Amino acid sequence: MEPTNKQAGYVFNIQQFSVHDGPGIRTIVFLKGCPLRCRWCSNPESQESKPELAYNPNKCIGIAACGRCLKACPHNALLPGEDDKPVVARAACQKCFSCVQVCPATALHIFGQVMTVDDILAVVERDNIFFSRSGGGLTVSGGEPLLQADFVLELLAQARRRRLNTTIETSGYAAWPILEKACRCLNTLIYDIKCLDANKHQEQTKQSNAVILENFIKVTAAFPNLPILVRTPVIPGFNDSEEDIKAIMNFICGKPNVRYELLPYHRLGQPKYEYVGKEYHLDTVTLPKEQFERLNTVKNAFYNP
Ligand SMILES: C[S@@+](CC[C@H](N)C(=O)[O-])C[C@H]1O[C@@H](n2cnc3c(N)ncnc32)[C@H](O)[C@@H]1O
Numbered sequence: 001m002e003p004t005n006k007q008a009g010y011v012f013n014i015q016q017f018s019v020h021d022g023p024g025i026r027t028i029v030f031l032k033g034c035p036l037r038c039r040w041c042s043n044p045e046s047q048e049s050k051p052e053l054a055y056n057p058n059k060c061i062g063i064a065a066c067g068r069c070l071k072a073c074p075h076n077a078l079l080p081g082e083d084d085k086p087v088v089a090r091a092a093c094q095k096c097f098s099c100v101q102v103c104p105a106t107a108l109h110i111f112g113q114v115m116t117v118d119d120i121l122a123v124v125e126r127d128n129i130f131f132s133r134s135g136g137g138l139t140v141s142g143g144e145p146l147l148q149a150d151f152v153l154e155l156l157a158q159a160r161r162r163r164l165n166t167t168i169e170t171s172g173y174a175a176w177p178i179l180e181k182a183c184r185c186l187n188t189l190i191y192d193i194k195c196l197d198a199n200k201h202q203e204q205t206k207q208s209n210a211v212i213l214e215n216f217i218k219v220t221a222a223f224p225n226l227p228i229l230v231r232t233p234v235i236p237g238f239n240d241s242e243e244d245i246k247a248i249m250n251f252i253c254g255k256p257n258v259r260y261e262l263l264p265y266h267r268l269g270q271p272k273y274e275y276v277g278k279e280y281h282l283d284t285v286t287l288p289k290e291q292f293e294r295l296n297t298v299k300n301a302f303y304n305p
């Protein structure tokens, strides 16, 4: 029997039966917190490190029929809106989550639950049979999974002890000793390189790409046998030119065990911006399918490790 592990962290979602984020069938554990603020981020509910209040008015059954949250809020942060639905006064909200407890419609929700390593692995191991048949396992994502460093390192170490196949999806924005320790517990590394242009990177993600690029060089040198999948989300107006993609391919080519993949920009995360009280700034941009396919053709011709 494994020793119990009560180390805890903030998790905002666990998704079973994923086939896109690592080999085989996988369970993805999404950790809270990210140092970047990518304008296109499909997981805006991941970015703050601490639990946050989400409110989906479409699920609300109306103040006249219910109204419980307005009475439950001790800080007057829920106010009657024009359409018989509450509005959240974010500046007044103290994140006590009393409103979530009384909402019968799950219109109010907390993104960020405390879970221990044992709690998480108990969920993950429910699918062991699918993992062994498909070569799948655990993928830790986020947010930036390496931000809750002690927690993720313990989670990965315990997962490996239980013979689970392990992967993380990282932005690469982490202190090298943390990434290095994580890599010792991984079967595969999924590593985003979003843009080589330092100014554009800083402007669109609010962080420098220097540490991300340095870490990539270090990881490929220190772990030449670790399979690495580099991914680039293709974002209109940011990195959607041949020059952008070729610059990334020039940077990664020649490194051992590295595959490269482009991800088409999507807007699936847009509704969640409203739920957590954030503004979405890319609602007028689109990535035409032909343009993505053109870039993919360039990628396939150029990058063929
Ligand atoms: C949400 S991130 C979490 C992991 C880590 N923070 C990162 O950025 O790699 C997981 C993947 O989704 C991609 N992604 C995020 N928003 C996207 C969007 N709107 N369209 C396409 N891919 C997106 C990221 O580039 C990354 O490859």
Ligand code: SF4
Residues within 6 Å of the ligand: 053, 072, 073, 074, 075, 076, 077, 078, 088, 092, 093, 094, 095, 096, 097, 098, 099, 100
């Ligand atoms: S989390 Fe607390 S303070 Fe914020 S709206 Fe809900 S009850 Fe009010």
Ligand code: SF4
Residues within 6 Å of the ligand: 059, 060, 061, 062, 063, 066, 067, 068, 069, 070, 086, 102, 103, 104, 105, 106, 107, 108
């Ligand atoms: S408790 Fe939920 S369903 Fe009831 S009014 Fe508030 S948000 Fe709407």
Ligand code: SF4
Residues within 6 Å of the ligand: 034, 035, 036, 037, 038, 041, 042, 043, 046, 047, 142, 143, 144, 171
């Ligand atoms: S690094 Fe990943 S999680 Fe963080 S803001 Fe960018 S896409 Fe979102």
